[in-house]
Amino acid sequence: EFKAEETSMLVDNEESESDEGPSLLTEFERIQKERENLPVSKASADFIKLLETNQVLVIVGHTGSGKTTQIPQYLYDWSVKRGQKNLIVGCTQPRRVAATSVAARVAKERGVTLGHQVGYTIRFDDKTTKEGMNATRIKYMTDGMLLREFLNDPELSAYSAIMLDEAHERTLDTDILFGLLKMLCAKRHDDFKLIVASATLNAEKFSKFFEGAPVFTVQGTLFNVNVYHATKPELDFVEAAVTTALKIHLQKPKGDILIFLPGQEEIDDAAHMLEDRAKKVGKNEMQLIINPIYAAMAQEDQNKIFEPTPHNARKVVIATNIAETSLTINGIVYVVDCGFHKTKTFNPTTKVESLVTVPISQANAIQRMGRAGRVQEGECYRLYTRNAYNNDLLPDIIPEIQRSDVTPIVLLLKSLGIHDLFQFEFLDPPPVECFLSAFDQLYSLNAISDSGDMTTIGLTMSRFPLDVRLSKALIAAANVYDVLGPVIDIAAMLSVDGSMITRRFNQFQGPKEGEDKKNANSFDTDAMRQLGDMGDGTGDHMCLYKIYREWIHQKTIQQQSSYWAQSLSLDTRYLRRGEEIRDQIERLCDDVGMDINRDMDWDDTELSERIRKSLLAGYFGNVAHASLAIASKEEKKKPQGKRNKPLGAQLEEVSIKQVQYTTELNGREVFVHPSCIGIRHPPRYLFYHTCVYTKKEYMRQVSMIESEWVAEVSPPGYMEQMKGLLKGKKEQTHQQKKDDDEAEQIWQKLSQ
Numbered sequence: 001e002f003k004a005e006e007t008s009m010l011v012d013n014e015e016s017e018s019d020e021g022p023s024l025l026t027e028f029e030r031i032q033k034e035r036e037n038l039p040v041s042k043a044s045a046d047f048i049k050l051l052e053t054n055q056v057l058v059i060v061g062h063t064g065s066g067k068t069t070q071i072p073q074y075l076y077d078w079s080v081k082r083g084q085k086n087l088i089v090g091c092t093q094p095r096r097v098a099a100t101s102v103a104a105r106v107a108k109e110r111g112v113t114l115g116h117q118v119g120y121t122i123r124f125d126d127k128t129t130k131e132g133m134n135a136t137r138i139k140y141m142t143d144g145m146l147l148r149e150f151l152n153d154p155e156l157s158a159y160s161a162i163m164l165d166e167a168h169e170r171t172l173d174t175d176i177l178f179g180l181l182k183m184l185c186a187k188r189h190d191d192f193k194l195i196v197a198s199a200t201l202n203a204e205k206f207s208k209f210f211e212g213a214p215v216f217t218v219q220g221t222l223f224n225v226n227v228y229h230a231t232k233p234e235l236d237f238v239e240a241a242v243t244t245a246l247k248i249h250l251q252k253p254k255g256d257i258l259i260f261l262p263g264q265e266e267i268d269d270a271a272h273m274l275e276d277r278a279k280k281v282g283k284n285e286m287q288l289i290i291n292p293i294y295a296a297m298a299q300e301d302q303n304k305i306f307e308p309t310p311h312n313a314r315k316v317v318i319a320t321n322i323a324e325t326s327l328t329i330n331g332i333v334y335v336v337d338c339g340f341h342k343t344k345t346f347n348p349t350t351k352v353e354s355l356v357t358v359p360i361s362q363a364n365a366i367q368r369m370g371r372a373g374r375v376q377e378g379e380c381y382r383l384y385t386r387n388a389y390n391n392d393l394l395p396d397i398i399p400e401i402q403r404s405d406v407t408p409i410v411l412l413l414k415s416l417g418i419h420d421l422f423q424f425e426f427l428d429p430p431p432v433e434c435f436l437s438a439f440d441q442l443y444s445l446n447a448i449s450d451s452g453d454m455t456t457i458g459l460t461m462s463r464f465p466l467d468v469r470l471s472k473a474l475i476a477a478a479n480v481y482d483v484l485g486p487v488i489d490i491a492a493m494l495s496v497d498g499s500m501i502t503r504r505f506n507q508f509q510g511p512k513e514g515e516d517k518k519n520a521n522s523f524d525t526d527a528m529r530q531l532g533d534m535g536d537g538t539g540d541h542m543c544l545y546k547i548y549r550e551w552i553h554q555k556t557i558q559q560q561s562s563y564w565a566q567s568l569s570l571d572t573r574y575l576r577r578g579e580e581i582r583d584q585i586e587r588l589c590d591d592v593g594m595d596i597n598r599d600m601d602w603d604d605t606e607l608s609e610r611i612r613k614s615l616l617a618g619y620f621g622n623v624a625h626a627s628l629a630i631a632s633k634e635e636k637k638k639p640q641g642k643r644n645k646p647l648g649a650q651l652e653e654v655s656i657k658q659v660q661y662t663t664e665l666n667g668r669e670v671f672v673h674p675s676c677i678g679i680r681h682p683p684r685y686l687f688y689h690t691c692v693y694t695k696k697e698y699m700r701q702v703s704m705i706e707s708e709w710v711a712e713v714s715p716p717g718y719m720e721q722m723k724g725l726l727k728g729k730k731e732q733t734h735q736q737k738k739d740d741d742e743a744e745q746i747w748q749k750l751s752q
Ligand code: ADP
Pocket: 038, 061, 062, 063, 064, 065, 066, 067, 068, 069, 070, 101, 102, 104, 105, 306, 325, 326, 327, 328, 329, 330
């Protein structure tokens, strides 16, 4: 039975079915029925015919018509007939969750084990088989992973075809793939096919980019969806979404609900609120099954959203825009659309890239609405006014390439030998300032030379699927400071989704509805203090390092390491993920000849200093200095004379959250994020890993440094440039005093 499952991809379906056990047979049969009824299946013959005579096809069809799950299978089956059975069909997805979940579905459809003939590759998670009988032939992958594949295999010689899926999303990586794949098509004219798939109907742009490639439209039926707009603007969309969903649950006939919210925090909040309130409604109501879904969720939990809803129950799926087009959940009849999503923005002047919650576009709103009309007539509740829809929402999204930091892309293209980026064909080019900012960044990291050529350091950096600054930190740790091991640990911990520390404290930023406010808060601060105490007081980076090492230690000395983690309120899933990522970064280091065994046995102070210097070698552009201490209430009560102290002395008396910092690079006012746990006393100088905007701009993951370190770790010209920025050498030496004076003036004003 098991064997049949693994090899059935190579035989045809009838044969494999007869080998299956009776219970499997029915599920397998049911799935085949579902497949046959998909709109794409009805058009498969026409699709193949077009494929025979065209190298590039654009395919357009509503979400759920079967593009993602079926087309790669057709492509593979067809390429087998052309004698390319040992080549791979790749299908890119902008989202990791989509890549993993669709791969699981297709493995099931073909009756094979996930990771064998059908597999997926996402960053730091490769579920494919390279060789042998079970070698992966249909591979779902994030667009970023296909980009990296070009580094190992510039001609993609292992692939017979690529499907560039969800092209309408216009992610940065997909946009770059457009250009690269166009070049590849010219090189491999006879043995390579490209399919561009899109859920929206404006595919002409894609067709034009590929010199008039045919557009193949899949006819699907979409049932009518009634749209209801809010009559007045909703201030709290989480609350409004929960109320609306409950109303639907209590008043409307059977049918599942899909709620769109911007991010994990809102989704978790809404899930808790719904759960609480659903308990309070009458017992004879249908059971409400609540299924949140977002990228950082564990695989098993993600799969729950696809389970058929039991009789006499109603499912509520609460999702980010992942459920807009990349995942199809059967049975949705009601959609609740909050009107917002999270997107990346990049400011080339400040060089800050951040995720912000902004209104969706009309195109997004239409896609969201469409989710309600797949199985029957549906209803869509928009938590914004009709007026807002008409006047405030942009017609379409702005491609990510026009609002992103393109530094990693410039590095990647350069390492692929594409030197003149202005010659590269973009669907829409990034703004020139973004290019310049990228060159600036790469130059300051020594990744490119004066003449704009790639350096050895740049080449090494491009091998790591990490932020370029983090890659640079690894190189400094290996080549200069001999602390590669610890810096790998930290890089891995920083790469676990938003870092485990941040996530942990996101969950406890405030008590959930119905929770005791006091308890939740004291728990929060206790856990933070305990974790903070594990570090050496110099910052979050050392803290992450110590926590990670302690976890590894606990695992070796006892079976109960999860018990230890629990006592510190650490989520072991993130620690385990960190460990996996760590191993992969170490392997990559090994590949490029960076040696962990060169690490020396430093004493604690020396080690801490060297680690922070290594990190600073990547992040010297993120240095900030203390510029103002904000008086506490007690302090304000003191007599005037006692308050008049220089900034240095004030720093000793306040907590880090009371200090305003100013960034060296462009003088932005920033604060330390409340989730920072690793610094005991507010330092004069620090560097940060990322910045987030809420009401103010906050630095996340900070560590203290000495100001002289910047000159030590940055390239020769950098300090001069900095001084130039601060208008002359003299002023810079006076800068601190000026800050002190300024601080004192504001201090006095505040205390009046
Ligand atoms: P499209 O790419 O055109 O939006 P898909 O190929 O993703 O369509 O989906 C086709 C069908 O496959 C849908 O009806 C959906 O219900 C089903 N499907 C897709 N992924 C899964 C999954 N992980 N589990 C169960 N069913 C799935």
